[in-house]
Amino acid sequence: MEKYSILGDKRKKSFVFTILFLFFSCLIVSGGVSADNQTVQDNQTDAVDITIINASAILDISNLDDIPLGTIPEENLMVTITVKNIGKHEAPGYKLKAYLIKDGGEDEIDTQIGSDIKDTHLAAGETRTYIKTWPLPPFLKRGQYQPKFVLDGSDYFEEIETGNNKFISDNNVTPGSLIWADGGVPVYSPAEITEPGHYVLKRDITGTKKTGAFEIKSSGVTLDGEGHKISGIPTGFTNAISINSGKALEDFTLKNIIIEDYDVGIELYKVNNAKIEGCKFINLKNMGLRLDQSQNNEITDNIFEGNGIGIGIFQSKDNLIFNNLFKNQFNAVVSEEKKNRWNVDPKPGTNIIGGNIIAGNIWLNPAGGGFSETATDYTGDGIADAPYAINSANIDLYPILSSSQTSGSAQNPPVPELNETINIPVPIEPEMNEPQVSGDTGTQNATTENEKNPGEIPDNLTDVTSRDITSEDKKPQFADISVKTVTLPDSGCTGGELAFIITLENSGDYNADSFLMLYYLSEDQKIDSKDISLGEDVVKNLPSQKDETYNKTVKIPVSTGEKKYYLGVVANPGNEIFENKKENNTGFSTNRILIRSC
Numbered sequence: 001m002e003k004y005s006i007l008g009d010k011r012k013k014s015f016v017f018t019i020l021f022l023f024f025s026c027l028i029v030s031g032g033v034s035a036d037n038q039t040v041q042d043n044q045t046d047a048v049d050i051t052i053i054n055a056s057a058i059l060d061i062s063n064l065d066d067i068p069l070g071t072i073p074e075e076n077l078m079v080t081i082t083v084k085n086i087g088k089h090e091a092p093g094y095k096l097k098a099y100l101i102k103d104g105g106e107d108e109i110d111t112q113i114g115s116d117i118k119d120t121h122l123a124a125g126e127t128r129t130y131i132k133t134w135p136l137p138p139f140l141k142r143g144q145y146q147p148k149f150v151l152d153g154s155d156y157f158e159e160i161e162t163g164n165n166k167f168i169s170d171n172n173v174t175p176g177s178l179i180w181a182d183g184g185v186p187v188y189s190p191a192e193i194t195e196p197g198h199y200v201l202k203r204d205i206t207g208t209k210k211t212g213a214f215e216i217k218s219s220g221v222t223l224d225g226e227g228h229k230i231s232g233i234p235t236g237f238t239n240a241i242s243i244n245s246g247k248a249l250e251d252f253t254l255k256n257i258i259i260e261d262y263d264v265g266i267e268l269y270k271v272n273n274a275k276i277e278g279c280k281f282i283n284l285k286n287m288g289l290r291l292d293q294s295q296n297n298e299i300t301d302n303i304f305e306g307n308g309i310g311i312g313i314f315q316s317k318d319n320l321i322f323n324n325l326f327k328n329q330f331n332a333v334v335s336e337e338k339k340n341r342w343n344v345d346p347k348p349g350t351n352i353i354g355g356n357i358i359a360g361n362i363w364l365n366p367a368g369g370g371f372s373e374t375a376t377d378y379t380g381d382g383i384a385d386a387p388y389a390i391n392s393a394n395i396d397l398y399p400i401l402s403s404s405q406t407s408g409s410a411q412n413p414p415v416p417e418l419n420e421t422i423n424i425p426v427p428i429e430p431e432m433n434e435p436q437v438s439g440d441t442g443t444q445n446a447t448t449e450n451e452k453n454p455g456e457i458p459d460n461l462t463d464v465t466s467r468d469i470t471s472e473d474k475k476p477q478f479a480d481i482s483v484k485t486v487t488l489p490d491s492g493c494t495g496g497e498l499a500f501i502i503t504l505e506n507s508g509d510y511n512a513d514s515f516l517m518l519y520y521l522s523e524d525q526k527i528d529s530k531d532i533s534l535g536e537d538v539v540k541n542l543p544s545q546k547d548e549t550y551n552k553t554v555k556i557p558v559s560t561g562e563k564k565y566y567l568g569v570v571a572n573p574g575n576e577i578f579e580n581k582k583e584n585n586t587g588f589s590t591n592r593i594l595i596r597s598c
Contacts, residue, residue: 048157049087050094050122051164056080056171057098057113057147059178060133061203067188072179075136077113081149081167084127093120093156096130100145103172110148111137120156136175144172178202184224196220201257204229211237211513216252217245225257225279232262234285236511236544244269254279259288263510265307268294277301284308286510286578288328291316293574299324301352306366309333312578313340313394320344323400325352327364332390333578342396346383351400355382359398363388372402479577480508481515483569483587484547490591493598495558500589502569504539505547508579512542515572519554521565521595525588531568532560539571556595564592 060078067073079098085091096117099110114134122128151165159165179186184198190205190213199222205213206229213230214223223241230240240259243249244267252274259265265281268274271294280303281288287309289299299321304310310328313319317338326332334340343360351358360383364370375384388396481504488500506512519534520527534554542548567589572579579585 047087048085048089048091048153048159049162049164050083050085050091050151050153051162052149052151052167053082053084053127054080055082055147055149055167056169057100057173058171059136059173059175061178061188066190069187069189069191069193070185071188072186073188075175075178076133077136077173078131078133079113079147079149080129080131081117082127082129083122083151085122085124086164088124090124091120091122091153091157093118094122094151094153095155097150097152098132098134099148099150100140100173100175101148101168102141103144103146111140111145113137116152140175142174142176144174146170146172184222187223190214192217193221193223194218198222199224201225201228201230204231206231207233212239212242214241216241216243217249219249220251222253222255223257224253224255227256227258229258229260230262231260234261234263236263237513237541238262239264239267241265242267242269243271243274246270248272250274253277258282259284261285263287264290266290268292268297270294272296274298275300279303280305281310282306287312287333290314290578291319295319303352304328304331309578313338314578315574316340322360323352323358325362325364327362327366327370329366331363332394334390334394335578337391337393339393342388342390342394343398346381346398353400353402355400357382357400359383360388360396360400362400362402363396364402370402372399375399375401377401478508479506479510479512479542479544479572479579480581480584481506481512481542481571481577481579482584483571486567486569486587486589488567488589488591488593491594491596492556494556494560494562494595496556496598497553498534498556498567498593499551499553500567501549501551502587503547503549504542504571506542506544509544510577511544512539512572512577514538514540515542515577516574518570518573519552520568520570521556521560521593522568522588523563523565525566525568527568527570527586532557532565534567560595562596564594566592 057077057079060076061073077098081096081098083096098113100113101110113136114132117130117132119128147169149167149169153159153165179202184200186202187199188203193199193214193216196218197220201224213232216223232238232240240262241254241257243252248270250272252271254266254274254276256278258280260282262284263286265284265288266276266279267290269292271291274294274297276289276297276299278301282305284307288304288307289302289311291297291311291313292315294316295318297319299311299319300323302324304324305327307328308330310326310331311321312333312335314335315338317340319340321340322343344358346357346359348356349358350356353362363372371388372384375386377383378385382401384399384401388399484503484505486500486502488498492498515538516536517539518536521532521534523530534556537552539550569587571585573585
């Protein structure tokens, strides 16, 4: 028994030694691994580590000069990449790559755009930004792509797998979007449009010194701005868009265009059935939109702000102007008593300021206190209780109130006492021959007693309150053309030529770029139907504050009676160049010419 006991003790000791051996072995191994891990961690902390902070890509053709109408340019991809070395050591070098990932085509191979961007010596903590432009490969399929950017430093240093060397941008790009026009003609530069069709503006046009960015001389044209901007330089003669071929044109749509810093935004001359919608007319020196001898046009969903005149309507009728925002020194100018509609019947819908009813227009004043800000709305429907009148033929029956007045809470209107006289706003009537001008000075609108049936709109209701604006630098600029002198010989022959000299003066503040001149033989220095027409011609470029002398020659009709006549000259008869006074546009010779048979 003792023998077995001794053997058992030996076995126990051997087992203890084995356990201790294994314990210390594990401790040594564990210590070694920890040491190795610490070494790796130290190496990682001290390594070069470049991260892509931000990156983006956009399609771009802005670096291209004028592109002729009908030309399809090459699209470029402009990338911007910002990187930073967040490690403790300088990066000796690295490469940047840009790719496009097809949306929905994750199983496809990414397409690298352009060549590698290579750089060296990025110090610890240093940040650099790269901007590069490359042409897009022509083989890309249509659709959206997501830009992907990769930083590769494997040729220069041992990279750490932290995942911060890749960046996927959240702004997708659509190759072809700058050249596709949905079946239309893409437009990139100022152009003359002489053929009907659908045209789409694909980039901003800024700082052009041309007289007009677009001259449209054909019927049946649609120009979609797609929200792009046309900005110019006011010189006294510039129009952003002119539809003026000298003859009647029809069927136009101009939409989604921002127009800034010209003399006139859009000019319509002898135009029928046009639609101007979704445009912005901003900071135009003379006028946002001008209609001359034009009818049956629709002007809607536009913003007119900061212009000398918002809209000017001359010898034009039956146009529909509604759901526009006007905020100009002079909101509307109508030089003739021709009727236009300034509203539709109220109907549900989102209006130009986000309200829930469509009817008339918003009438504001740059200094505040405009009609749409101060008018009452006892019914709470967002429509002013009183109409807004430009003249007796041009009245907005349902002017929309500004957002501050459209809370929707209806109030009970005050009830007048018996025999109490009810007053309604009747702004001041303009002098004869003066253009009817509509602006807004808010509470300065005159309120006088209505001598007719209360509640009836007076025939002479005219709003000219913006004449109260006295600041010279805020006044819109008008031309003022006058016939100073007419010089002609003492005699002439029937059927022969008549040479004469006229002197014209423009004493206004606005250059007269182009206007008509009419010539007559008159017995009494008064132009009427009894006078003999000698024809007409066009005068161009009469600068403001200048006078010019012109030598003219006309033919005397063979049927002219043999007697003495004054020569009468009428400048700018149709108010092609807007003037705020017209009485000096007609002049006569001081002497009479004897017409005889020679």
